[in-house]
Amino acid sequence: MLFSRALIPTTKEAPADATNASHVLLSRAGYIRRVGAGIYDFLPLGYRVLRKVEGIVRQEMDRAGALEILMPALLPAEYFKETGRWDLYGDVLLRLHDRKGADYHLGPTHEEIVTDIARREIRSWRDLPKNLYQVQLKFRDEPRPRGGLLRGREFIMKDAYSFDADEDGARASYETMRRAYVRIFDRMGLTYRMVQADSGAIGGSTSAEFQVLVGSGEDAIVACQKCDYAANVEVAVAGHSAAPASAGAEPATKDAIARVHTPGKGGIEDVAGFLGASKGAMLKSLLFLAGDAVVMAVVRGDHEVNPVRLARTLGVDEVFLASEADVEKATGAKVGFAGPVAFKGKVVVDRAASLVASGITGANETDWHLKNVVYGRDYLGDIEDVRQATTGDACPNCDGGTLVSYRGIEAGHIFILGTKYSATMGATFVDEKQQQRALVMGCYGIGVSRLVATTIEQHHDDDGIRWPMSVAPYHIHLVTLGKDEAVIAAARSLYEKLGHAGVEVLWDDRDERPGVKFKDADLIGIPLRVTLGAKGLAAGSIECKARLEPDPKKAELIPIAEAAAVLAAKVEVALGARPG
């Protein structure tokens, strides 16, 4: 592609609303333009990258035996009404009406629609297993779209759905997808972890997220440095096999429980500072609403409660932090003075908190705390792992491993749904014994448009994007300097030879100064930059610099006669380099 004939509107300034690297760079480098809140145009470069990502996803899905289909984006309401999600989804569902006033919506996900295909078309165990997938626009009326392509109201997703005769089959399908996902993310050149995850409102059991490790990511995850344990903090368990020496090592105090006056000192920091105690000696007591009940969760002052784990422990879908009014009603004291001693209600004590040798906690009386508090002697409760795991915690999965926290962007999610949708919608098949049984389903998503942005979040520097070869809009950015006809002729020859070799070249043939071209090349981020000028031509060589090379002087000189072959080989190597 000739730059002069392309549409690559680079800018020096980014829109004011772009707050993260991928949004700024995608805008500045001319890949995308904003159309509305959370809605974007893909300009030619952006669309090329999107198609590269789609291509990798398609190849690996096909390789894994999945069958590509295309379901509608515009959906009659009846399907979501059938499973109850018409109501459950709430405001996130983009609803509309046709001229007759009938309810429609734009699909945020397609379990119902694919299950409808299955119930009509899959009848026998002989038809199984099946895995149907699509690459489709999804619509979610996000409360707050943000981050450019990272969280939009309209986005492109690959979603796949597996159908099996039984749980074993579903697990095999899940495992097949897991392997396909590993190949996909490896080929995209991403650093990621597969983590245990909450299956959320979509329902289901076994589930894993593919989290791309990025400091600015929305999700917090922990991973073991020794084994392959990794989990979203929503579900991560802080190990207790190797509790830090500060807790549990000391014998419980023999001193009797005592009241201490702590006027106006409610927070953990305040009280610990006021009493000269460490945060780890505090027993943080938070009240949650679980259904109709008020439940107190007790963790060490230096720990955080994990609401998802607490909810699982209590056997409810969700828990909510109690309001100030609820707290006062339940404890008889202002917020900040709650404690488990003599608390009338259910108490869940984190394992680490139960080991505190001499705790300080609220007295359920405004401006008073209790010290020398010992679990078992002064208060009781169900001991569970309900705190949020964090850096330094022991790994729950291996001996001696330590957890480290990361931020991540969720790029993929795989899970086994079971018969949640098939049973509700009557998607059954006849097994070998002539029995009607519900199909066992799994579903597998990849945020394709999000991946375009995610890749940049992980691959950029101050000057611009640094695409991995596999998803770069072009393989080589050819820069010619000056208007010398011999230079242009040599460049044209190279451009054509590379084209014949299947190498995708963007040739910056514009009448611009070298500085402008180099700046744009860095911004656009094509992995290899090839420069040809009068000086080089005289010396019989072109210059090749990798975008990853920070030093502008460290360019490789390649004799012009060999250039096409050498460059084509470089591209091939980069495309074949798969770290898995």
Added chain:
RNA sequence: CGGGGAGUCGCACAGUCCGGUAGUGCACGAGCUUUGGGUGCUCGUCGUCGCGGGUUCAAAUCCCGCCUCCCCGACCA
């Protein structure tokens, strides 16, 4: 939904308090200049000042109402 902020040329912003010819930089067009990291100079084009109403001789500016967007939080298959 709670808190904060913003809508002025394609982009980034000033002007609003204190009403009086709508500005600057980038981008864009012309010319000269320059030619291996966003060259310098000159000239030029581009505006329903978010929308609707009101006050006034006169409104980007004051008043009333509405809309949209952004940031933080809550939420997030």
